[in-house]
Amino acid sequence: MDSIKHAVELARSAEHGARIVDGHSVVPQGNAPDALREIRLNPAHLDTNRIVAYGGISGQPGRYYDMLRTQVLQEMDKKGWQFLAVTSPTPGCGKTVTACNLAMSIARLPERSVLLVDLDLRKPTLATYFGFKPEHGVTDVLEGQGALSSAIVQTAIGPTKMLVLPGSTTSHNSSEWMASQTMATLLERIKRDFRSRTVIFDLPPMLLGDDVISILPRMDAVLLIAAVGSTSVADIKECQKHLQRTPVVRVVVNKTAVAAEGYYGYGYY
Numbered sequence: 001m002d003s004i005k006h007a008v009e010l011a012r013s014a015e016h017g018a019r020i021v022d023g024h025s026v027v028p029q030g031n032a033p034d035a036l037r038e039i040r041l042n043p044a045h046l047d048t049n050r051i052v053a054y055g056g057i058s059g060q061p062g063r064y065y066d067m068l069r070t071q072v073l074q075e076m077d078k079k080g081w082q083f084l085a086v087t088s089p090t091p092g093c094g095k096t097v098t099a100c101n102l103a104m105s106i107a108r109l110p111e112r113s114v115l116l117v118d119l120d121l122r123k124p125t126l127a128t129y130f131g132f133k134p135e136h137g138v139t140d141v142l143e144g145q146g147a148l149s150s151a152i153v154q155t156a157i158g159p160t161k162m163l164v165l166p167g168s169t170t171s172h173n174s175s176e177w178m179a180s181q182t183m184a185t186l187l188e189r190i191k192r193d194f195r196s197r198t199v200i201f202d203l204p205p206m207l208l209g210d211d212v213i214s215i216l217p218r219m220d221a222v223l224l225i226a227a228v229g230s231t232s233v234a235d236i237k238e239c240q241k242h243l244q245r246t247p248v249v250r251v252v253v254n255k256t257a258v259a260a261e262g263y264y265g266y267g268y269y
């Protein structure tokens, strides 16, 4: 019942175009308000977690993500898309690493801004990869335990800033949350409050449950990550069945053996 009540409250604030929630100012289009918690990221921690697209001295592998960024943005701009889902057929293909790097690469562009959202409700890892402890996560927001504005943090490294909505685990069934009206209302609100930003969602694997299938209709496009050695053709075909109505902007083949060019072997199609 609490979640229904919370959904109604979220919907009501959306109807009224509210910019204040639970006493916190909500992020106005594109710019972070002073109220947001800012976290400076540690380059050594990022490197350890293969997040390299921040343009530091180890920026060379990041150029692969910059190329992916350009292609993804061209496609998204052409179609007027804002919401990009990052998923894979099976676990461990590199979704979170790719989502973090792509988001950071986009955030480095002076005229672009990004919100990166952890929608892996079973196993949220974004905050760990970035090296911070969230006060609240997506599930807290869904459950009415925390305001959206207190869950979103502004991460910063050098001059690059990016908003991150970290995840938090749920004691409830994650696929029920994914399919819920509360989630729909939260996504509508994100779409409205962050309309000048590209919003990237780090999702769970597609074939592990129905979490991704539930949320796909709310996404504009999908970036599908496959991994050499762990993704089979049958897995990709199985995913295709669920991707009839949501366009796949690119398929990244991760963990390829072209490591001679750097430790980041991947290609995209």
Ligand SMILES: Nc1ncnc2c1ncn2[C@@H]1O[C@H](COP(=O)(O)OP(=O)(O)OP(=O)(O)O)[C@@H](O)[C@H]1O
Pocket: 049, 050, 088, 090, 091, 092, 093, 094, 095, 096, 097, 098, 120, 123, 125, 204, 205, 254, 255, 256, 263, 264, 265, 266
């Ligand atoms: N291109 C790559 N080359 C080598 N290792 C990689 C590459 N990309 C990711 N990894 C490693 O693979 C592991 C899984 O990566 P990641 O957490 O991004 O996958 P995931 O698809 O998000 O996993 P999960 O399904 O558990 O959420 C991590 O240890 C990561 O460092």
Ligand SMILES: [Mg+2]
Pocket: 095, 096, 097, 120, 125, 202, 203
């Ligand atoms: Mg992941």
